[in-house]
Amino acid sequence: MNSKTTSWLFLLPAIAIYGFFGAIPIAQTFWISLTDQVGIPPGNFIGLQNYVELAQDEYFINSLKNTGIWVACFLVVPNALAITIALLVKRTFWASGAIKTVFFLPLALSFAIVGVIWSWIYEPGVGLLDQLLTAMGLDFLIVEWLGPYAGNFSVIAAAAWRQTAFATVVFLAGLSAIPQELIEAAKVDGATRRQLFFRITLPLLKPASTIAVSSALIHALLATEIVLTMTRGGPFGTTEVVGYRMYMETFWNYKFGYGAAIGVVVTMMTAVLVVPYVRRMAKAQEREWS
């Protein structure tokens, strides 16, 4: 047996499992989105009608708007926080072990757990947040956290807590990869702290930033599990996001065709947003192989 055949034999299990249970379903979703399928039995081909309907669907447009807010918040908040934390941890030399663990810990928790914990934090009156604010004399800040106005932002904050943990890991790794000699050399040349940060640290954090930003984008775009656990889209759909809408249309309303169309839209949005990341990975790989 030559080595080429052996290589393909080694690849076979992965290709078979992913092909049958992953790749074919992707293609099927595109097809189902063009039908009026309800539940499991196949529906009739209706062309792009699901997509036309989506464009006029108030609930869908509302969820799209909320997803937009998710993306905007997620792009800035967790990443800015994580850079700050990573820099602080790096500068405060004794802040190893325990402090790092505190910042990393949310990564071990599922969105189901994060949702349950934060629902209790936001509970009006008796919840951890209201009580904390009251104790600090800041009770004028209290709003109905999971109410119609603040709801979307409160759910985002809960998810951002976990996302910050991820971004901190990434940025700390990025900071550690910066050669210390570079910093020392710049210091010897009389660079100020600000110059050090903007001219050396930040540009060299670019690979880490790409990772942190893509991850934030994907989580913001999908955000299904946390909405499902915390608010189920309520009150009055004010916390509904696109991924959750897809789940509801499919598994609650059994509109499989319509749900598939939302799935396709979500996938397209993801595809557009991760292109820079994939490109960067490919470039790095090509460099390594050549």
Next chain:
Amino acid sequence: MTQSDANTLVHQPTQGFDRGTLFERYEAKAAGVSQTLLLLVLAAVFFMPIAGSLLTSIRTVEDITVNGAWALPSSYEWGNLGIAFTKMLPYLKASLIITLPSVFGTLLVATMSGYALSRMRFQGRIWMFLVIVSLSFVPVHTQLIPVFKLMSNLGLHDTFTAQIIVHIMRHIPFAVLIMTNFFNTVPGELREAARIDGANEWTIFRRIYVPVARPAISALIVLEFTWIWNDLLWGLVLTQGAGKKPVTVGILAFEGEYEIAYNMIASGAVIAALPTLAVFLIFQKQFIRGMTMGSVKG
């Protein structure tokens, strides 16, 4: 005295007391202290949700309503955790039955593929790589419906098997990516040497490359365990009765059952979070290594 101190003395002997330097030193120290403080405050804020849950889980509801959510327990109700554990036990078992084979399957398949991909020298290699990276980003939303349908047709709805297969499928791309990248760093001479000794591909893979890849494999095991254990969506979609539901679905049922008994809900959350928290705390190094090796998900 260091060289630079000596220089200062030589060049500025008449200036005497250097206010500038002293002020700068003071400023740097103040900055250091304020940074430390800021870090501690951030850490405290960050830790609050977990601290609050732990605290709430061992109190009584009366204690919480009377003394407030942040008071120390008036009595330590360890029994809450016991009740939560008993109630969550079937879900914890289900999660274990789903997660362990899924992790094993993913690792087995991905290690073989990574080995093959890193050894192959064909033209379209970069495209293959691009496809795998892209697949690791595919949202579940494009696969939920057909997979649900397929599993029903195969008679696998509401089984552990369905969930295990789906988890392996979902995690293949990421794991293959990590393993390929790892095997790319292993020198090819290792293989040539074994070849000359007459070993076949499978033996070379099993006896030489798998042991060499131990750091990557252990990192992946920890990561995949956490991710698969923490999945919620597939657990909801692919199950019907309570018996096959993972603990992520279980905690929601638990929350629904206790509604405003916050101490019990917190107990449930603590019990449900314990396995992944323990794995994370024990294998933090592997977890972080895996994360930075692939850095795709989170």
